């Protein structure tokens with residue numbers, strides 16, 4: 001299936017060799033401008049080993065397709081200031097959806113990776129699946145109607161989803177299937193757009209790699225602490241998938257000898273002590289056992305209303321019990337992370353997800369735990385960072401996923 005940036009070129013496999021070559025060159029320029037921003041003709045000529053007049057001809061063609069814009073003059077490097085060319089941010093759009101266990105976000109992004117719609121965020125219990133999808137489709141339809149772009153202006157849909165997802169087929173092994181149909185084919189049928197689904201932790205890693213703290217780093221682990229704990233790994237500059245795309249189930253490593261029973265059936269998994277779900281359970285249990293905390297007031301005595309965000313707010317208000325909960329989570333995370341540092345020797349570990357908004361309260365206790373469990377020389381190599389992209393990281397990661405896959409498909413087709 002083909003859905004190219006260069007669709008206007010009316011590609012078929014029967015194009016002559018010269019056509020194919022020209023389209024390959026145009027495709028390179030479009031990808032380069034998309035990834036690197038405004039660039040001059042001489043720079044492109046140098047990069048591609050093509051003559052300046054050839055580049056000029058390609059740029060004129062791409063401007064004719066409305067994919068590239070002339071952006072005025074850049075800085076002079078001696079002599080005349082060169083004209084800069086950039087991708088037309090509003091030539092095409094990407095639909096991005098971030099499905100969490102309890103929260104769904106969606107937005108439409110342009111080719112400068114900026115949201116052109118309001119980002120819709122709402123709470124829903126993903127386990128109640130048919131209703132969840134009706135709601136997603138309703139809200140997405142409204143969003144698309146309000147933008148009133150034609151469907152062929154959209155390049156594709158990117159979806160970040162928790163659970164096991166087969167990297168190659170997009171098949172999901174979470175509860176999210178509609179009448180046994182894969183989510184991917186359901187979206188493709190409904191919107192007639194290429195749809196790509198990625199595991200949330202790997203989408204997060206991609207977001208950090210393209211837009212966040214993992215930019216220009218080769219070996220980074222991105223830990224996603226939401227209801228569960230997942231991990232996206234960047235190894236030698238590439239997102240590591242494992243054999244089937246299931247790598248990074250960090251939440252189920254054992255950190256407590258004979259600890260609490262986990263949803264996976266084993267005891268003492270990291271998720272039982274450091275995930276969002278664990279934090280909520282520990283908060284409720286502590287309060288019932290008589291711990292004093294502002295949490296009680298914050299939820300007007302209704303302990304079922306304690307969410308991760310409530311605990312984080314209490315932490316930032318200096319509540320000793322909430323801080324103790326986060327410190328304990330940080331301690332066990334540090335114990336788990338120590339193992340990762342010994343195995344991967346990464347340059348950075350990025351902590352993201354809802355629990356990461358506790359910022360230094362969490363990071364400080366992770367550091368203390370690392371002091372205890374990590375070989376000093378290895379620890380010195382690894383920076384522990386809280387994600388700066390916060391709640392947007394997976395939406396941005398899903399946009400990057402769509403663009404990467406489309407560029408890959410384009411290259412395969414033109415090869």
Ligand SMILES: [Zn+2]
Nearest residue numbers: 252262264269
């Ligand atoms: Zn487990």
